Amino acid sequence: MTEKSQSPRFTELVNSLPASVPFVGPETQERAQGRMFSARLGANENVFGSSPKVIKVIADAAMDTWKYSDPESVELRQALAEHHQISAQNIVIGEGIDGLLGYLVRLMVSPGDRVVTSLGAYPTFNYHVAGYGGELITVPYRGDFEDPEALIAMAQKEKPKLIYFVNPDNPMGTVHSADVVQALIDSVPDECLLILDEAYIECAPDGAAPAFDTNNPNVIRMRTFSKAYGMAGARVGYAIGQVELIRAFDKVRNHFGIPKISQMAALAALQDQEYLSQVVRQINDAKDEIAKIATENGLVPLASATNFVTLDCGGDGDYARRVVAELGALGVFVRMPFVPPQDRCIRISAGTPQDLALLAEVLPTALANAQG
Amino acid sequence: MTEKSQSPRFTELVNSLPASVPFVGPETQERAQGRMFSARLGANENVFGSSPKVIKVIADAAMDTWKYSDPESVELRQALAEHHQISAQNIVIGEGIDGLLGYLVRLMVSPGDRVVTSLGAYPTFNYHVAGYGGELITVPYRGDFEDPEALIAMAQKEKPKLIYFVNPDNPMGTVHSADVVQALIDSVPDECLLILDEAYIECAPDGAAPAFDTNNPNVIRMRTFSKAYGMAGARVGYAIGQVELIRAFDKVRNHFGIPKISQMAALAALQDQEYLSQVVRQINDAKDEIAKIATENGLVPLASATNFVTLDCGGDGDYARRVVAELGALGVFVRMPFVPPQDRCIRISAGTPQDLALLAEVLPTALANAQG
Incomplete structure (x- = not known):
C-alpha cells in the first residue's frame, strides 16, 4: 500500500486496498532483463496457437x-x-x-x-x-x-x-x-x-x-x-x-x-472442435515430455489434467523461487504457486518441441545454480 | 426493475438497480426487424474504417x-x-x-x-x-x-x-x-x-x-x-x-x-497520423453533405465538432422518435438524444457517399411517414 495512492477523494474501501497486481506479465520481466524470453511457458497459454x-x-x-x-x-x-x-x-x-x-x-x-x-x-x-x-x-x-x-x-x-x-x-x-x-x-x-x-x-x-x-x-x-x-x-x-x-x-x-x-x-x-481435439493431443504429448524432462532431473511431476505440469522441486518455496528465477535468466519463463506447501513446486505450461528442447537443455544448469 | 433479478444473495445496491442497459445495439434491432440496416449511422462509428x-x-x-x-x-x-x-x-x-x-x-x-x-x-x-x-x-x-x-x-x-x-x-x-x-x-x-x-x-x-x-x-x-x-x-x-x-x-x-x-x-x-488527418477530412465532407440533405428536407443541422451531425427536427421528442423509427424501417440506423429539449433532434453519424445517398433517398419518406 503506497501512501500516495490514498486520498480523501477515493472511497474508504479503495484507500484500504494495496496497489499490488495479481500477476506480473512476462513483458515486464523482459523489459527488466533487457531481452525476450526464448520459451514462454509461465502463463498457461496455448503455445500451439488457435485454429x-x-x-x-x-x-x-x-x-x-x-x-x-x-x-x-x-x-x-x-x-x-x-x-x-x-x-x-x-x-x-x-x-x-x-x-x-x-x-x-x-x-x-x-x-x-x-x-x-x-x-x-x-x-x-x-x-x-x-x-x-x-x-x-x-x-x-x-x-x-x-x-x-x-x-x-x-x-x-x-x-x-x-x-x-x-x-x-x-x-x-x-x-x-x-x-x-x-x-x-x-x-x-x-x-x-x-x-x-x-x-x-x-x-x-x-x-x-x-x-x-x-x-x-x-x-x-x-x-x-x-x-x-x-x-x-x-x-x-x-x-x-x-x-x-x-x-x-x-x-x-x-x-x-x-x-x-x-x-x-x-x-x-x-x-x-477437430482442431481443439488435435491441440489437446499436442498438449498431452508436451506434458509427457515435461514429465520426462523433470524426472530425468530429479523433479517429481504431478499428474495433470490441465495444459501445464506442476513439478515438485523437493525443497521449500525459496528454493522453487530460485529455480524459477534461474530458468528465467536462461530464457525460460515459468511461474510457481504462491503459498506453502504448494510453493515447493514450479509450474510449466505445455510447450512446443522447441520450447521443451530448451527446457531440457537449461534445466540442469538452473537447478545447479538454484542449489548452489 | 424486474422482481426476478432481486435476491437476498445480491447486494442491496444491486437489488436496487434497474435491469436496463445504456444502449441497445443495432444488431438487436436488426434481429427484431429480421434484416440488416443498409446504412449504419447511429453509433458514431467511423464508417471510413481504420488505417x-x-x-x-x-x-x-x-x-x-x-x-x-x-x-x-x-x-x-x-x-x-x-x-x-x-x-x-x-x-x-x-x-x-x-x-x-x-x-x-x-x-x-x-x-x-x-x-x-x-x-x-x-x-x-x-x-x-x-x-x-x-x-x-x-x-x-x-x-x-x-x-x-x-x-x-x-x-x-x-x-x-x-x-x-x-x-x-x-x-x-x-x-x-x-x-x-x-x-x-x-x-x-x-x-x-x-x-x-x-x-x-x-x-x-x-x-x-x-x-x-x-x-x-x-x-x-x-x-x-x-x-x-x-x-x-x-x-x-x-x-x-x-x-x-x-x-x-x-x-x-x-x-x-x-x-x-x-x-x-x-x-x-x-x-x-496522416490517415487520421485524411479521415477527418472525409468526416467533414460527410457532415457537410448531411447538413445539405437535412436543409433540403426542412431540418436544421447544428454546427458539429464531432463525427456526427445533430439535426433539429422542429417538433417534440415523440416526433423525433418517429423519424428515427421510420429511418430504421427504411434501412438507416440513427439514434437521438434521450431527454428534452435535446430530444427534438436526431443524430446522424458521418457516412460514406453511399450511406448518404440512401439517407437522401429515404429521408423525405421517413419525414412524411413521421408526420402522417
Whole structure:
C-alpha cells in the first residue's frame, strides 16, 4: 500500500486496498532483463496457437473493427448454447474469466461479506474479493488437491456469499471426478453460490465435468477461450448459470466490452472442435515430455489434467523461487504457486518441441545454480 | 426493475438497480426487424474504417492471439506519452472510455456520494454512477451546449466527488473553446475531480483542447480509439491524469483486459497520423453533405465538432422518435438524444457517399411517414 495512492477523494474501501497486481506479465520481466524470453511457458497459454480458421477469421474481420461489437454477443451465445445443449439465456460473455469474476463478486459481495476459497487458489479471484471489501476465508489443500468437503464444512460454518472451486485445479493441475464435483454442488448451502471455474476443462480427461443443470441457483460455471482454444489475447470467457443470475450481469457489466474480433474469433474456435481435439493431443504429448524432462532431473511431476505440469522441486518455496528465477535468466519463463506447501513446486505450461528442447537443455544448469 | 433479478444473495445496491442497459445495439434491432440496416449511422462509428496499416497489423497479429497481452500496455502508453508530450505514468489504458468511466466511478463514488453532469449527457456514465450507488445531480444544457458555469455553480453547492463534462459534446455535437474548458478546469472545487471526456476531440477544429497539465489533481481527461481512429470494435480508450490518480486504477482494473490485438492496432493507428488527418477530412465532407440533405428536407443541422451531425427536427421528442423509427424501417440506423429539449433532434453519424445517398433517398419518406 503506497501512501500516495490514498486520498480523501477515493472511497474508504479503495484507500484500504494495496496497489499490488495479481500477476506480473512476462513483458515486464523482459523489459527488466533487457531481452525476450526464448520459451514462454509461465502463463498457461496455448503455445500451439488457435485454429487456422480462427486466424483467418481475425484477418478477415480486421476491416470491420470500426464497428462496435454486439453488446449482447448473441451469435456467440447461441453457438455456445447449442454446443452445451443449454439455452443462450443461461450464458453471459465476459472479458475473460477474470472479468466475469469481477462482475460476479460485485453482484454478490458487500463489504464484510465472507467468501470461501482454497489457500493458494487463483489470486485474481482474491483480488476481486478484496476489491469489493469481502472477507476471504481459506481452507488448505488436501495433498495437492482442492478439498471439496473442507470447503463445504467451512461454508456451513461461515455462511459465505460465495465458494470458489477450480476443476481441474490451477496451480496444481490436479482434477476431481464429475461425481465429486456434483456432490460438492449438491452440498452448497442455500443462499450461497458455488463458482465452478473450469478454465482448463477442455484439457481434462472425460468424466471431470458434471452435466449442466441451469435450474440450479447454487452454482455458476465459468469457461474460457484463453486456454485450450488458444485465445488468451482475445479475452473471451463465459459463465453458465440460472437465468436470473445471468441476467443480473446486465446491471453491472461493460456492455460493449467484448471486442468484435474477439467474438468472431471465439465463434470460429468453437466451430472447429477437430482442431481443439488435435491441440489437446499436442498438449498431452508436451506434458509427457515435461514429465520426462523433470524426472530425468530429479523433479517429481504431478499428474495433470490441465495444459501445464506442476513439478515438485523437493525443497521449500525459496528454493522453487530460485529455480524459477534461474530458468528465467536462461530464457525460460515459468511461474510457481504462491503459498506453502504448494510453493515447493514450479509450474510449466505445455510447450512446443522447441520450447521443451530448451527446457531440457537449461534445466540442469538452473537447478545447479538454484542449489548452489 | 424486474422482481426476478432481486435476491437476498445480491447486494442491496444491486437489488436496487434497474435491469436496463445504456444502449441497445443495432444488431438487436436488426434481429427484431429480421434484416440488416443498409446504412449504419447511429453509433458514431467511423464508417471510413481504420488505417490500412491498422488492418494489416491486426491480420499479422492474428497468429499471436494465443498470448496474453501486456497487462501494463507499456508500448502503447509510451507511444501515447510521446504523442501528447507527457509521461507514460500519467496514462492508463482501458476497455474503451466506457470501461475507464466504470473504474473511475468505482474509485471515487461510495453510495450516496454526489456526481454532477448535464441533463441528457452520456447515459453510460450515468449507468456507472447508479451502479456504484452515486447520486446524480444534473444541470440543463444552455441552448445546445453543455454549460460549464452552471456545472461549477452546482458543484460549489453540492460538493460532488465528480463533475462530468464532454467536449466536443455528445449528443449535440457542439464544442467549447480551449479557453472556456481551461476556465472550467481552473474552477473545479478542491476535493472534486472533473472528468473531461474528449472522445471526439480528434474531429474538432484546432483550439478545442487545453494544454495537458498532468500536475493538476482536479482533472482527468479521457480519449478513445473508437471514434476518429475508427476502432470502436477494438475497445481501447485511455485516461490522462495526475500520476497518483492514474496509479489507483491498478487497484481495481481488469489487468489483462485489453486484448493483445487491440493494443497493437491502437499503436499502429496512433502512428498513422496522416490517415487520421485524411479521415477527418472525409468526416467533414460527410457532415457537410448531411447538413445539405437535412436543409433540403426542412431540418436544421447544428454546427458539429464531432463525427456526427445533430439535426433539429422542429417538433417534440415523440416526433423525433418517429423519424428515427421510420429511418430504421427504411434501412438507416440513427439514434437521438434521450431527454428534452435535446430530444427534438436526431443524430446522424458521418457516412460514406453511399450511406448518404440512401439517407437522401429515404429521408423525405421517413419525414412524411413521421408526420402522417
